[in-house]
Amino acid sequence: MFDRLPDTALPPLPGVGYKPQHYRAIMEDAGPIGWLEVHAENYMGDGGRPLAQLRHLAERFPISVHGVGLSIGGEGPLDAGHLARLKHLLGWLQPASFSEHLAWSTHDTQFLNDLLPLPYTKATVQRVSDHIDQVQEVLGRRMLLENPSSYLAFAESEMTETDFLRAVAGRAGCGLLLDVNNVFVSATNLGTSPAAYIDAFPLDLVGEMHLGGHDEQTDDAGAPLLIDSHGKPVVDPVWALLDYTLARSGPRPVLIEWDNDVPDWPVLAQEAALAGRALARVAG
Amino acid sequence: MNVTQTAFRQAVLDPARPAPDGLRDPQGGPAGRRFDVYRNNVVAGLSDALEVAFPVLRRLLGEGFFRAMAGLFARAHPPASPLMMHYGAQMPDFLAGFAPVAHLPYLPDIARLELALRRSYHAADAAPVAPDALAVIAPERLPDLRITLAPAVQLLGSDWPIHAIWRANTGAGGPAPVNRPEAVLIARKALDPSLHLIAASDLAVLRGLAEGRTLGEALDLGGDAHDPGPVLGLLLAQGAIAALT
Numbered sequence: 001m002f003d004r005l006p007d008t009a010l011p012p013l014p015g016v017g018y019k020p021q022h023y024r025a026i027m028e029d030a031g032p033i034g035w036l037e038v039h040a041e042n043y044m045g046d047g048g049r050p051l052a053q054l055r056h057l058a059e060r061f062p063i064s065v066h067g068v069g070l071s072i073g074g075e076g077p078l079d080a081g082h083l084a085r086l087k088h089l090l091g092w093l094q095p096a097s098f099s100e101h102l103a104w105s106t107h108d109t110q111f112l113n114d115l116l117p118l119p120y121t122k123a124t125v126q127r128v129s130d131h132i133d134q135v136q137e138v139l140g141r142r143m144l145l146e147n148p149s150s151y152l153a154f155a156e157s158e159m160t161e162t163d164f165l166r167a168v169a170g171r172a173g174c175g176l177l178l179d180v181n182n183v184f185v186s187a188t189n190l191g192t193s194p195a196a197y198i199d200a201f202p203l204d205l206v207g208e209m210h211l212g213g214h215d216e217q218t219d220d221a222g223a224p225l226l227i228d229s230h231g232k233p234v235v236d237p238v239w240a241l242l243d244y245t246l247a248r249s250g251p252r253p254v255l256i257e258w259d260n261d262v263p264d265w266p267v268l269a270q271e272a273a274l275a276g277r278a279l280a281r282v283a284g
Numbered sequence: 285m286n287v288t289q290t291a292f293r294q295a296v297l298d299p300a301r302p303a304p305d306g307l308r309d310p311q312g313g314p315a316g317r318r319f320d321v322y323r324n325n326v327v328a329g330l331s332d333a334l335e336v337a338f339p340v341l342r343r344l345l346g347e348g349f350f351r352a353m354a355g356l357f358a359r360a361h362p363p364a365s366p367l368m369m370h371y372g373a374q375m376p377d378f379l380a381g382f383a384p385v386a387h388l389p390y391l392p393d394i395a396r397l398e399l400a401l402r403r404s405y406h407a408a409d410a411a412p413v414a415p416d417a418l419a420v421i422a423p424e425r426l427p428d429l430r431i432t433l434a435p436a437v438q439l440l441g442s443d444w445p446i447h448a449i450w451r452a453n454t455g456a457g458g459p460a461p462v463n464r465p466e467a468v469l470i471a472r473k474a475l476d477p478s479l480h481l482i483a484a485s486d487l488a489v490l491r492g493l494a495e496g497r498t499l500g501e502a503l504d505l506g507g508d509a510h511d512p513g514p515v516l517g518l519l520l521a522q523g524a525i526a527a528l529t
Contacts, residue, residue, distance in 0.1 A: 041366050041367055041368060041369075042369070044367055044369075045367075045369055045405075045406030045407075046406060046407055046408035046435065047406070047407055047408040047409035047435070047436075048404075048405050048406050048407060048409065048436070048472065048475055049405065049475040049476070050406070051409075052409075052475060068366070069366025069367075070366075071366075074289065075288070075289045079366070082365075082366055085367075104289060105366070106366065107289045107290065107292075107293045108290075109364055110293065110362040110363070110364065111362065111363040111364065111365055111366045112293065112296065112297075112326050112362055112363075113326065113329045113330055113333065113362075113363060113366075113368060114322065114325045114326045114329055116289075116292060116296075116322060117322075119286070119287070151315075151318045151319075151321040151322070152307045152308060152309060152315040152318040152319060153307070153308045153309075153310065154287060154306060154307060154308070155285055155306045155307070155308050155312075156285065156286050156287070156306060189310075189318070190310050191310035219309060219316065219317050219318055220309075220316040220317050221309070221311075221313075223309075223310070225317070225318065225321070227321060260332075
Protein backbone atom coordinates (compact mmCIF):
# COMPACT_ATOMS: atom_id res chain seq x y z
CA MET A 1 0.00 0.00 0.00
CA PHE A 2 1.12 3.49 -0.79
CA ASP A 3 -1.19 6.12 0.60
CA ARG A 4 1.08 8.87 1.77
CA LEU A 5 0.96 11.24 -1.17
CA PRO A 6 -1.81 12.99 -3.08
CA ASP A 7 -3.29 11.57 -6.22
CA THR A 8 -3.10 14.20 -8.93
CA ALA A 9 -2.55 17.93 -8.88
CA LEU A 10 -3.89 18.42 -12.42
CA PRO A 11 -6.79 20.89 -12.67
CA PRO A 12 -10.22 19.58 -13.82
CA LEU A 13 -9.74 21.27 -17.20
CA PRO A 14 -8.92 20.14 -20.75
CA GLY A 15 -5.34 19.20 -21.53
CA VAL A 16 -3.58 17.95 -24.66
CA GLY A 17 -0.78 15.54 -25.41
CA TYR A 18 2.12 17.88 -26.16
CA LYS A 19 3.67 17.85 -29.64
CA PRO A 20 6.84 19.91 -30.29
CA GLN A 21 5.37 21.42 -33.48
CA HIS A 22 2.78 23.20 -31.31
CA TYR A 23 5.33 24.80 -28.99
CA ARG A 24 5.05 28.36 -30.32
CA ALA A 25 1.28 28.31 -30.68
CA ILE A 26 0.82 27.04 -27.12
CA MET A 27 3.22 29.58 -25.65
CA GLU A 28 1.46 32.41 -27.53
CA ASP A 29 -2.13 31.42 -26.76
CA ALA A 30 -2.98 28.17 -25.00
CA GLY A 31 -6.72 28.68 -25.57
CA PRO A 32 -8.79 26.28 -23.45
CA ILE A 33 -5.76 24.26 -22.32
CA GLY A 34 -5.19 24.05 -18.57
CA TRP A 35 -2.34 21.52 -18.57
CA LEU A 36 -0.13 19.40 -20.83
CA GLU A 37 0.84 15.75 -20.96
CA VAL A 38 4.21 14.47 -22.20
CA HIS A 39 5.48 10.95 -22.83
CA ALA A 40 8.18 10.28 -20.26
CA GLU A 41 10.51 8.45 -22.66
CA ASN A 42 10.81 11.44 -25.01
CA TYR A 43 12.44 13.45 -22.22
CA MET A 44 15.08 10.99 -21.09
CA GLY A 45 17.87 12.33 -23.28
CA ASP A 46 20.80 14.20 -21.78
CA GLY A 47 19.89 17.69 -23.03
CA GLY A 48 19.06 19.73 -26.12
CA ARG A 49 15.74 21.00 -27.43
CA PRO A 50 13.33 18.47 -25.84
CA LEU A 51 14.47 19.22 -22.29
CA ALA A 52 14.76 22.97 -22.97
CA GLN A 53 11.15 23.06 -24.23
CA LEU A 54 9.87 21.00 -21.33
CA ARG A 55 11.53 23.32 -18.80
CA HIS A 56 9.80 26.32 -20.43
CA LEU A 57 6.43 24.58 -20.63
CA ALA A 58 6.63 23.52 -16.99
CA GLU A 59 7.02 27.17 -15.95
CA ARG A 60 3.63 27.91 -17.53
CA PHE A 61 1.53 24.73 -17.24
CA PRO A 62 0.91 21.85 -14.87
CA ILE A 63 2.54 18.82 -16.51
CA SER A 64 1.35 15.23 -16.55
CA VAL A 65 4.08 12.68 -17.26
CA HIS A 66 2.68 9.65 -19.07
CA GLY A 67 5.00 6.67 -19.34
CA VAL A 68 4.83 4.29 -22.28
CA GLY A 69 7.82 2.07 -21.57
CA LEU A 70 7.67 0.69 -18.04
CA SER A 71 5.96 -2.59 -19.02
CA ILE A 72 4.07 -2.84 -15.74
CA GLY A 73 2.24 -5.94 -16.97
CA GLY A 74 5.46 -7.73 -17.92
CA GLU A 75 6.10 -11.29 -16.70
CA GLY A 76 9.67 -10.41 -15.81
CA PRO A 77 11.01 -7.89 -13.31
CA LEU A 78 10.73 -4.17 -14.04
CA ASP A 79 13.70 -2.56 -15.79
CA ALA A 80 15.54 -0.98 -12.86
CA GLY A 81 17.54 1.28 -15.17
CA HIS A 82 14.37 2.62 -16.74
CA LEU A 83 12.78 3.16 -13.35
CA ALA A 84 15.87 5.14 -12.30
CA ARG A 85 15.57 7.33 -15.42
CA LEU A 86 11.92 7.94 -14.57
CA LYS A 87 12.84 8.88 -11.01
CA HIS A 88 15.38 11.36 -12.37
CA LEU A 89 12.85 12.97 -14.73
CA LEU A 90 10.12 13.25 -12.08
CA GLY A 91 12.70 14.52 -9.61
CA TRP A 92 13.70 17.61 -11.57
CA LEU A 93 10.33 18.22 -13.26
CA GLN A 94 8.07 17.63 -10.23
CA PRO A 95 5.04 17.04 -12.48
CA ALA A 96 1.47 17.26 -11.25
CA SER A 97 0.78 13.64 -12.18
CA PHE A 98 2.46 10.43 -13.31
CA SER A 99 0.61 7.67 -15.13
CA GLU A 100 1.37 4.40 -16.93
CA HIS A 101 -0.52 1.64 -18.73
CA LEU A 102 -2.04 -1.68 -17.83
CA ALA A 103 0.03 -3.43 -20.51
CA TRP A 104 3.39 -4.97 -21.23
CA SER A 105 5.91 -3.89 -23.85
CA THR A 106 9.24 -5.38 -22.76
CA HIS A 107 10.04 -9.09 -22.65
CA ASP A 108 13.54 -10.33 -21.86
CA THR A 109 15.53 -7.41 -23.21
CA GLN A 110 13.31 -6.60 -26.17
CA PHE A 111 11.07 -3.52 -26.16
CA LEU A 112 8.22 -3.85 -28.66
CA ASN A 113 7.05 -0.21 -28.50
CA ASP A 114 3.40 -1.19 -28.21
CA LEU A 115 0.90 -1.72 -25.38
CA LEU A 116 0.35 -5.48 -25.30
CA PRO A 117 -2.48 -7.15 -23.38
CA LEU A 118 -2.54 -9.44 -20.38
CA PRO A 119 -5.06 -11.91 -18.97
CA TYR A 120 -7.15 -10.89 -15.97
CA THR A 121 -6.35 -13.51 -13.36
CA LYS A 122 -5.48 -13.56 -9.64
CA ALA A 123 -1.87 -14.17 -10.61
CA THR A 124 -1.72 -11.10 -12.85
CA VAL A 125 -3.44 -8.97 -10.20
CA GLN A 126 -0.61 -9.97 -7.88
CA ARG A 127 2.11 -9.32 -10.45
CA VAL A 128 0.78 -5.95 -11.62
CA SER A 129 0.13 -4.68 -8.12
CA ASP A 130 3.62 -5.80 -6.99
CA HIS A 131 5.11 -3.86 -9.91
CA ILE A 132 3.04 -0.76 -9.13
CA ASP A 133 4.07 -1.05 -5.49
CA GLN A 134 7.72 -1.05 -6.59
CA VAL A 135 7.19 1.91 -8.96
CA GLN A 136 5.48 3.97 -6.26
CA GLU A 137 8.16 3.15 -3.69
CA VAL A 138 11.00 4.13 -6.05
CA LEU A 139 9.27 7.27 -7.31
CA GLY A 140 7.96 8.27 -3.89
CA ARG A 141 4.55 9.13 -5.28
CA ARG A 142 1.23 7.60 -6.21
CA MET A 143 0.68 6.76 -9.86
CA LEU A 144 -2.36 6.40 -12.09
CA LEU A 145 -2.90 3.18 -14.07
CA GLU A 146 -4.67 3.41 -17.46
CA ASN A 147 -7.22 0.94 -18.85
CA PRO A 148 -6.15 -0.51 -22.24
CA SER A 149 -7.78 -0.84 -25.66
CA SER A 150 -8.61 -4.51 -26.22
CA TYR A 151 -8.85 -6.32 -29.53
CA LEU A 152 -9.22 -9.86 -28.19
CA ALA A 153 -9.80 -11.76 -24.96
CA PHE A 154 -7.75 -14.35 -23.07
CA ALA A 155 -9.40 -17.72 -22.50
CA GLU A 156 -7.64 -17.88 -19.13
CA SER A 157 -9.15 -14.61 -17.79
CA GLU A 158 -11.09 -15.08 -14.55
CA MET A 159 -12.54 -11.61 -14.01
CA THR A 160 -13.71 -8.49 -15.81
CA GLU A 161 -11.33 -5.64 -16.54
CA THR A 162 -13.12 -3.35 -14.09
CA ASP A 163 -12.85 -5.96 -11.31
CA PHE A 164 -9.19 -6.41 -12.23
CA LEU A 165 -8.44 -2.69 -12.05
CA ARG A 166 -10.37 -2.35 -8.78
CA ALA A 167 -8.37 -5.23 -7.29
CA VAL A 168 -5.03 -3.83 -8.44
CA ALA A 169 -5.82 -0.31 -7.23
CA GLY A 170 -6.99 -1.69 -3.89
CA ARG A 171 -3.89 -3.79 -3.42
CA ALA A 172 -1.29 -1.28 -4.68
CA GLY A 173 -2.99 1.92 -3.55
CA CYS A 174 -2.68 3.55 -6.97
CA GLY A 175 -5.15 5.81 -8.75
CA LEU A 176 -6.64 5.15 -12.18
CA LEU A 177 -6.55 6.90 -15.51
CA LEU A 178 -9.81 6.28 -17.37
CA ASP A 179 -9.40 6.34 -21.15
CA VAL A 180 -12.96 6.82 -22.36
CA ASN A 181 -12.07 6.09 -25.98
CA ASN A 182 -10.41 2.84 -24.89
CA VAL A 183 -13.63 1.89 -23.07
CA PHE A 184 -15.61 2.46 -26.26
CA VAL A 185 -13.06 0.64 -28.45
CA SER A 186 -12.82 -2.38 -26.11
CA ALA A 187 -16.57 -2.65 -25.58
CA THR A 188 -17.23 -2.52 -29.32
CA ASN A 189 -14.50 -5.06 -30.04
CA LEU A 190 -15.56 -7.47 -27.31
CA GLY A 191 -19.31 -7.03 -27.71
CA THR A 192 -19.97 -5.52 -24.28
CA SER A 193 -21.67 -2.33 -23.10
CA PRO A 194 -19.52 0.80 -22.64
CA ALA A 195 -22.04 2.30 -20.21
CA ALA A 196 -22.01 -0.88 -18.12
CA TYR A 197 -18.19 -0.63 -18.01
CA ILE A 198 -18.42 2.94 -16.69
CA ASP A 199 -21.08 1.86 -14.16
CA ALA A 200 -18.70 -0.82 -12.87
CA PHE A 201 -15.59 1.38 -12.87
CA PRO A 202 -14.33 2.76 -9.52
CA LEU A 203 -14.74 6.38 -10.59
CA ASP A 204 -13.67 7.70 -7.19
CA LEU A 205 -10.12 6.55 -8.03
CA VAL A 206 -9.96 8.37 -11.37
CA GLY A 207 -7.39 11.18 -11.39
CA GLU A 208 -7.47 11.81 -15.14
CA MET A 209 -9.41 10.90 -18.27
CA HIS A 210 -8.20 10.40 -21.85
CA LEU A 211 -9.98 10.89 -25.16
CA GLY A 212 -8.70 10.14 -28.65
CA GLY A 213 -9.68 9.06 -32.12
CA HIS A 214 -9.84 5.50 -33.45
CA ASP A 215 -9.92 3.72 -36.82
CA GLU A 216 -12.68 1.33 -37.91
CA GLN A 217 -11.91 -2.10 -39.37
CA THR A 218 -13.62 -5.50 -39.30
CA ASP A 219 -12.51 -8.90 -38.02
CA ASP A 220 -12.59 -12.24 -39.90
CA ALA A 221 -16.34 -12.58 -39.27
CA GLY A 222 -17.09 -9.04 -40.46
CA ALA A 223 -17.69 -7.77 -36.92
CA PRO A 224 -16.53 -4.21 -36.17
CA LEU A 225 -12.92 -3.98 -35.01
CA LEU A 226 -11.93 -0.55 -33.75
CA ILE A 227 -8.24 0.38 -33.58
CA ASP A 228 -7.00 2.87 -31.00
CA SER A 229 -4.99 5.00 -33.44
CA HIS A 230 -4.93 8.50 -31.89
CA GLY A 231 -4.95 9.91 -35.40
CA LYS A 232 -8.44 11.44 -35.79
CA PRO A 233 -11.03 13.57 -34.00
CA VAL A 234 -12.96 12.03 -31.11
CA VAL A 235 -16.19 10.46 -32.46
CA ASP A 236 -19.65 11.46 -31.22
CA PRO A 237 -20.42 8.21 -29.31
CA VAL A 238 -17.20 8.75 -27.32
CA TRP A 239 -18.16 12.34 -26.51
CA ALA A 240 -21.53 10.97 -25.33
CA LEU A 241 -19.74 8.39 -23.20
CA LEU A 242 -17.62 11.18 -21.69
CA ASP A 243 -20.83 13.04 -20.74
CA TYR A 244 -22.21 9.84 -19.23
CA THR A 245 -19.00 9.36 -17.24
CA LEU A 246 -18.60 12.96 -16.05
CA ALA A 247 -22.23 13.00 -14.89
CA ARG A 248 -21.26 10.18 -12.49
CA SER A 249 -17.70 11.18 -11.59
CA GLY A 250 -17.89 14.97 -11.53
CA PRO A 251 -15.24 17.12 -13.25
CA ARG A 252 -11.84 15.56 -13.89
CA PRO A 253 -8.78 16.56 -15.93
CA VAL A 254 -9.62 15.46 -19.51
CA LEU A 255 -6.87 14.95 -22.11
CA ILE A 256 -7.08 14.92 -25.90
CA GLU A 257 -4.52 12.47 -27.33
CA TRP A 258 -3.62 12.99 -30.99
CA ASP A 259 -0.32 11.23 -31.76
CA ASN A 260 -0.52 10.36 -35.48
CA ASP A 261 -1.32 12.64 -38.41
CA VAL A 262 -1.07 15.43 -35.85
CA PRO A 263 -3.17 18.44 -36.94
CA ASP A 264 -2.31 22.11 -36.71
CA TRP A 265 -2.84 23.69 -33.32
CA PRO A 266 -6.31 25.24 -33.98
CA VAL A 267 -7.80 21.81 -34.74
CA LEU A 268 -6.38 20.30 -31.56
CA ALA A 269 -7.43 23.35 -29.52
CA GLN A 270 -10.96 22.94 -30.90
CA GLU A 271 -11.10 19.33 -29.68
CA ALA A 272 -9.89 20.50 -26.27
CA ALA A 273 -12.59 23.21 -26.28
CA LEU A 274 -15.22 20.49 -26.77
CA ALA A 275 -13.84 18.71 -23.71
CA GLY A 276 -14.02 22.02 -21.89
CA ARG A 277 -17.72 22.31 -22.74
CA ALA A 278 -18.37 18.78 -21.46
CA LEU A 279 -16.63 19.72 -18.20
CA ALA A 280 -18.60 22.96 -17.94
CA ARG A 281 -21.85 20.99 -18.20
CA VAL A 282 -21.06 19.12 -14.99
CA ALA A 283 -19.31 21.90 -13.07
CA GLY A 284 -21.17 22.81 -9.92
CA MET B 285 -4.49 -22.66 -22.21
CA ASN B 286 -2.27 -19.89 -20.88
CA VAL B 287 -0.52 -17.54 -23.31
CA THR B 288 3.02 -16.71 -22.25
CA GLN B 289 4.57 -13.40 -23.22
CA THR B 290 7.33 -15.36 -24.95
CA ALA B 291 4.76 -16.99 -27.24
CA PHE B 292 2.94 -13.69 -27.76
CA ARG B 293 6.15 -11.91 -28.73
CA GLN B 294 7.30 -14.67 -31.09
CA ALA B 295 3.99 -14.57 -32.93
CA VAL B 296 3.92 -10.76 -33.04
CA LEU B 297 7.34 -10.64 -34.69
CA ASP B 298 6.87 -13.62 -37.02
CA PRO B 299 3.88 -13.36 -39.38
CA ALA B 300 4.40 -17.00 -40.41
CA ARG B 301 3.38 -18.18 -36.94
CA PRO B 302 -0.31 -18.54 -36.03
CA ALA B 303 -1.79 -16.42 -33.25
CA PRO B 304 -1.15 -18.16 -29.89
CA ASP B 305 -3.83 -20.58 -28.66
CA GLY B 306 -5.77 -19.12 -25.79
CA LEU B 307 -6.57 -15.78 -27.46
CA ARG B 308 -10.24 -15.44 -28.35
CA ASP B 309 -12.74 -13.37 -30.27
CA PRO B 310 -15.97 -12.40 -28.43
CA GLN B 311 -17.71 -15.61 -29.57
CA GLY B 312 -14.95 -17.75 -28.10
CA GLY B 313 -13.35 -18.49 -31.47
CA PRO B 314 -9.70 -18.05 -32.40
CA ALA B 315 -8.41 -14.45 -32.37
CA GLY B 316 -7.47 -14.48 -36.08
CA ARG B 317 -7.21 -10.97 -37.50
CA ARG B 318 -7.63 -9.52 -34.05
CA PHE B 319 -4.12 -10.71 -33.21
CA ASP B 320 -2.88 -9.08 -36.41
CA VAL B 321 -3.73 -5.70 -34.87
CA TYR B 322 -0.79 -6.19 -32.49
CA ARG B 323 1.46 -7.44 -35.30
CA ASN B 324 0.62 -4.39 -37.37
CA ASN B 325 0.94 -1.96 -34.46
CA VAL B 326 4.36 -3.28 -33.47
CA VAL B 327 5.89 -3.27 -36.95
CA ALA B 328 4.19 -0.04 -38.07
CA GLY B 329 5.18 1.71 -34.83
CA LEU B 330 8.82 0.68 -35.16
CA SER B 331 8.83 1.55 -38.88
CA ASP B 332 7.39 4.99 -38.09
CA ALA B 333 10.18 5.54 -35.58
CA LEU B 334 12.79 4.54 -38.17
CA GLU B 335 11.24 6.88 -40.72
CA VAL B 336 11.58 9.79 -38.31
CA ALA B 337 15.12 8.73 -37.39
CA PHE B 338 16.44 8.27 -40.95
CA PRO B 339 14.78 10.89 -43.19
CA VAL B 340 17.65 10.97 -45.71
CA LEU B 341 17.71 7.18 -46.05
CA ARG B 342 13.96 7.30 -46.61
CA ARG B 343 14.39 9.92 -49.33
CA LEU B 344 17.20 7.99 -51.01
CA LEU B 345 15.28 4.70 -50.97
CA GLY B 346 11.76 6.02 -51.56
CA GLU B 347 8.90 5.51 -49.12
CA GLY B 348 7.74 2.08 -50.33
CA PHE B 349 11.19 0.51 -50.31
CA PHE B 350 12.10 2.17 -47.01
CA ARG B 351 8.94 0.88 -45.25
CA ALA B 352 9.53 -2.65 -46.52
CA MET B 353 13.17 -2.51 -45.42
CA ALA B 354 12.18 -0.97 -42.06
CA GLY B 355 9.74 -3.83 -41.42
CA LEU B 356 12.50 -6.40 -41.99
CA PHE B 357 14.88 -4.41 -39.78
CA ALA B 358 12.27 -4.06 -37.01
CA ARG B 359 11.58 -7.81 -36.89
CA ALA B 360 15.29 -8.61 -36.88
CA HIS B 361 16.28 -5.87 -34.43
CA PRO B 362 13.49 -4.85 -32.04
CA PRO B 363 14.58 -2.08 -29.66
CA ALA B 364 16.71 -3.10 -26.69
CA SER B 365 15.42 -0.21 -24.58
CA PRO B 366 12.26 1.90 -24.17
CA LEU B 367 14.30 4.94 -25.21
CA MET B 368 13.24 5.11 -28.85
CA MET B 369 15.58 8.07 -29.37
CA HIS B 370 18.39 5.50 -29.50
CA TYR B 371 16.61 3.04 -31.79
CA GLY B 372 18.29 2.01 -35.03
CA ALA B 373 21.93 1.76 -33.96
CA GLN B 374 22.30 -1.49 -35.97
CA MET B 375 21.04 0.16 -39.16
CA PRO B 376 24.52 0.75 -40.71
CA ASP B 377 25.51 -2.91 -40.29
CA PHE B 378 22.06 -4.07 -41.42
CA LEU B 379 22.34 -2.04 -44.63
CA ALA B 380 25.90 -3.24 -45.24
CA GLY B 381 24.57 -6.81 -45.31
CA PHE B 382 21.27 -6.13 -47.12
CA ALA B 383 21.67 -7.50 -50.66
CA PRO B 384 18.97 -5.33 -52.32
CA VAL B 385 21.04 -2.18 -51.59
CA ALA B 386 24.48 -3.66 -52.32
CA HIS B 387 24.74 -1.28 -55.30
CA LEU B 388 24.44 1.74 -52.93
CA PRO B 389 27.59 1.26 -50.83
CA TYR B 390 27.36 4.72 -49.24
CA LEU B 391 24.07 3.95 -47.44
CA PRO B 392 25.65 2.57 -44.23
CA ASP B 393 27.60 5.81 -43.78
CA ILE B 394 24.48 7.89 -44.41
CA ALA B 395 22.83 5.86 -41.64
CA ARG B 396 25.84 6.55 -39.39
CA LEU B 397 25.52 10.25 -40.17
CA GLU B 398 21.82 10.31 -39.28
CA LEU B 399 22.53 8.41 -36.03
CA ALA B 400 25.26 10.94 -35.19
CA LEU B 401 22.90 13.86 -35.81
CA ARG B 402 20.35 12.31 -33.45
CA ARG B 403 23.00 11.74 -30.73
CA SER B 404 24.00 15.37 -31.10
CA TYR B 405 20.37 16.54 -30.81
CA HIS B 406 19.89 14.73 -27.49
CA ALA B 407 23.40 15.31 -26.06
CA ALA B 408 23.95 17.16 -22.80
CA ASP B 409 24.02 20.95 -22.86
CA ALA B 410 27.40 22.60 -22.25
CA ALA B 411 28.34 26.28 -22.08
CA PRO B 412 30.99 26.90 -24.77
CA VAL B 413 34.23 28.76 -24.15
CA ALA B 414 34.40 32.35 -25.45
CA PRO B 415 35.21 32.82 -29.15
CA ASP B 416 38.57 34.42 -28.21
CA ALA B 417 39.45 31.74 -25.64
CA LEU B 418 42.31 30.37 -27.76
CA ALA B 419 43.55 33.79 -28.85
CA VAL B 420 44.22 34.88 -25.27
CA ILE B 421 46.40 31.85 -24.46
CA ALA B 422 50.16 32.38 -24.66
CA PRO B 423 51.52 30.64 -27.80
CA GLU B 424 54.09 28.63 -25.85
CA ARG B 425 51.27 27.04 -23.78
CA LEU B 426 49.24 25.87 -26.80
CA PRO B 427 51.01 22.53 -27.44
CA ASP B 428 50.22 21.29 -23.91
CA LEU B 429 46.61 22.50 -23.99
CA ARG B 430 43.78 19.98 -23.79
CA ILE B 431 40.59 20.90 -25.66
CA THR B 432 37.39 19.30 -24.35
CA LEU B 433 34.85 19.05 -27.15
CA ALA B 434 31.20 19.71 -26.28
CA PRO B 435 29.03 16.60 -25.69
CA ALA B 436 26.99 17.44 -28.82
CA VAL B 437 30.07 17.20 -31.08
CA GLN B 438 30.13 14.19 -33.41
CA LEU B 439 32.85 13.26 -35.91
CA LEU B 440 32.48 11.01 -38.93
CA GLY B 441 34.71 10.12 -41.86
CA SER B 442 33.62 8.20 -44.92
CA ASP B 443 34.93 6.85 -48.22
CA TRP B 444 31.84 8.48 -49.75
CA PRO B 445 30.65 12.09 -50.19
CA ILE B 446 28.35 11.96 -47.14
CA HIS B 447 28.23 15.74 -46.68
CA ALA B 448 27.19 16.41 -50.27
CA ILE B 449 24.66 13.56 -50.28
CA TRP B 450 23.14 14.77 -47.02
CA ARG B 451 22.86 18.35 -48.29
CA ALA B 452 21.39 17.31 -51.63
CA ASN B 453 18.67 15.29 -49.84
CA THR B 454 17.69 17.77 -47.13
CA GLY B 455 17.08 20.80 -49.31
CA ALA B 456 20.29 22.39 -48.01
CA GLY B 457 21.61 22.88 -51.54
CA GLY B 458 25.28 22.87 -52.54
CA PRO B 459 27.14 21.18 -55.35
CA ALA B 460 26.07 17.80 -56.71
CA PRO B 461 27.88 14.96 -54.92
CA VAL B 462 31.13 13.86 -56.58
CA ASN B 463 32.63 10.50 -55.82
CA ARG B 464 35.24 11.24 -53.15
CA PRO B 465 35.82 10.62 -49.44
CA GLU B 466 34.37 13.26 -47.10
CA ALA B 467 34.56 13.92 -43.37
CA VAL B 468 32.15 15.93 -41.23
CA LEU B 469 31.95 17.69 -37.89
CA ILE B 470 28.54 17.91 -36.22
CA ALA B 471 28.18 20.70 -33.68
CA ARG B 472 25.18 22.17 -31.84
CA LYS B 473 25.59 25.88 -31.30
CA ALA B 474 22.15 26.30 -29.71
CA LEU B 475 19.60 23.50 -29.97
CA ASP B 476 19.87 22.41 -33.62
CA PRO B 477 22.81 20.26 -34.75
CA SER B 478 24.67 21.57 -37.81
CA LEU B 479 26.84 19.67 -40.25
CA HIS B 480 30.24 20.94 -41.44
CA LEU B 481 32.56 19.56 -44.10
CA ILE B 482 36.11 19.17 -42.81
CA ALA B 483 39.34 17.81 -44.29
CA ALA B 484 40.60 14.31 -43.52
CA SER B 485 43.53 15.90 -41.67
CA ASP B 486 41.07 17.97 -39.58
CA LEU B 487 39.24 14.76 -38.69
CA ALA B 488 42.49 13.15 -37.52
CA VAL B 489 43.27 16.16 -35.30
CA LEU B 490 39.74 16.32 -33.83
CA ARG B 491 39.74 12.60 -33.10
CA GLY B 492 43.03 13.10 -31.29
CA LEU B 493 41.48 15.87 -29.19
CA ALA B 494 38.39 13.73 -28.50
CA GLU B 495 40.68 10.95 -27.24
CA GLY B 496 42.18 13.39 -24.72
CA ARG B 497 45.49 14.11 -26.42
CA THR B 498 47.12 17.51 -26.03
CA LEU B 499 46.75 20.00 -28.85
CA GLY B 500 50.39 19.44 -29.81
CA GLU B 501 49.95 15.65 -30.00
CA ALA B 502 46.67 16.00 -31.89
CA LEU B 503 48.18 18.38 -34.44
CA ASP B 504 50.91 15.82 -35.16
CA LEU B 505 48.12 13.47 -36.32
CA GLY B 506 47.14 16.02 -38.95
CA GLY B 507 50.48 15.82 -40.75
CA ASP B 508 53.07 18.47 -41.55
CA ALA B 509 51.03 20.25 -44.20
CA HIS B 510 47.94 20.65 -42.01
CA ASP B 511 46.88 24.22 -41.18
CA PRO B 512 44.86 23.96 -37.93
CA GLY B 513 43.59 27.55 -38.11
CA PRO B 514 40.33 26.92 -40.00
CA VAL B 515 39.15 23.93 -38.00
CA LEU B 516 39.98 25.53 -34.64
CA GLY B 517 38.12 28.63 -35.83
CA LEU B 518 35.17 26.43 -36.78
CA LEU B 519 35.12 24.80 -33.33
CA LEU B 520 35.09 28.20 -31.62
CA ALA B 521 32.46 29.67 -33.95
CA GLN B 522 30.17 26.67 -33.48
CA GLY B 523 30.44 26.59 -29.69
CA ALA B 524 32.01 23.15 -29.97
CA ILE B 525 34.61 23.60 -27.21
CA ALA B 526 33.36 23.03 -23.67
CA ALA B 527 36.64 23.55 -21.80
CA LEU B 528 40.34 24.34 -22.18
CA THR B 529 42.69 22.88 -19.58
